[in-house]
Amino acid sequence: MKLDKIVPFGRSLDEYQSMFNLSDSDLDKKIIGIADGPASFNAEMNDRGKSVLSIDPLYQYGADEIDRQFYNVVDNIISQVKNTPDNWSWSYHLSPDKLRENRVNVIRKFIGDYETGKAEGRYVTGELPILSIDGDDFDIALCSHFLFLYSEQFDYQFHRAAILEMLRIAKEIRIFPLLTLELGKSPHLDTLINELHANGYEPTIKKVKYELQKGGDEMLRVVRA
Numbered sequence: 001m002k003l004d005k006i007v008p009f010g011r012s013l014d015e016y017q018s019m020f021n022l023s024d025s026d027l028d029k030k031i032i033g034i035a036d037g038p039a040s041f042n043a044e045m046n047d048r049g050k051s052v053l054s055i056d057p058l059y060q061y062g063a064d065e066i067d068r069q070f071y072n073v074v075d076n077i078i079s080q081v082k083n084t085p086d087n088w089s090w091s092y093h094l095s096p097d098k099l100r101e102n103r104v105n106v107i108r109k110f111i112g113d114y115e116t117g118k119a120e121g122r123y124v125t126g127e128l129p130i131l132s133i134d135g136d137d138f139d140i141a142l143c144s145h146f147l148f149l150y151s152e153q154f155d156y157q158f159h160r161a162a163i164l165e166m167l168r169i170a171k172e173i174r175i176f177p178l179l180t181l182e183l184g185k186s187p188h189l190d191t192l193i194n195e196l197h198a199n200g201y202e203p204t205i206k207k208v209k210y211e212l213q214k215g216g217d218e219m220l221r222v223v224r225a
């Protein structure tokens with residue numbers, strides 16, 4: 001997959017649960033979603049009476065602009081997917097056309113919630129590697145389809161600083177996937193795991209049920225010492 005920039009593609013609550021092995025009791029914890037973009041995770045959690053704080057630089061824009069950015073890229077991405085059939089697993093999304101349909105449903109839910117959620121402080125503009133969050137009392141910080149995936153665009157030092165920042169504000173962090181856009185294991189992963197171990201954190205790679213990029217069915221969980 002070749003992308004000019006980081007794309008505003010979002011995933012659902014069900015996908016977040018699968019990607020991150022989130023149990024029902026995890027959903028009751030204090031969760032922050034970093035690089036949540038146009039995921040419907042926050043909107044769907046809010047519908048269930050649960051609360052999530054989402055942080056993303058995309059939230060500097062209004063709903064119309066985010067919607068426009070999504071529709072600018074969606075067909076190009078789906079046609080790249082169709083042209084590389086061996087790179088994808090269809091256990092979850094079933095087909096490229098279904099994948100497009102699922103992504104459209106997600107962004108509709110996100111857009112429907114966005115302005116209200118922003119006014120309620122659930123969508124906050126911010127970006128790694130420095131977050132303007134004072135406290136350190138989140139139970140879980142999640143980050144999907146940003147760290148490791150864009151390893152070519154963001155170097156080791158960025159990943160290291162971003163992960164330490166997530167560990168500053170949350171007791172545990174979960175990151176998915178661990179593959180790059182080219183489907184290789186992120187070149188930053190092993191060194192980061194060793195460094196986290198050496199600094200007293202507890203990093204583990206966990207198998208998850210979700211897979212779209214072929215072989216992309218693992219997440220990194222790191223717990224504070």
Ligand SMILES: C[S@@+](CC[C@H](N)C(=O)[O-])C[C@H]1O[C@@H](n2cnc3c(N)ncnc32)[C@H](O)[C@@H]1O
Pocket residue numbers: 006007008009010011012034035036037038039055056057058126127128129143144145146
């Ligand atoms: C592919 S989207 C993933 C959205 C969501 N996590 C999901 O999986 O559904 C990647 C997101 O990373 C965000 N992003 C880009 N640079 C960032 C940074 N420095 N810190 C945090 N998020 C960033 C983009 O704005 C975009 O919304």
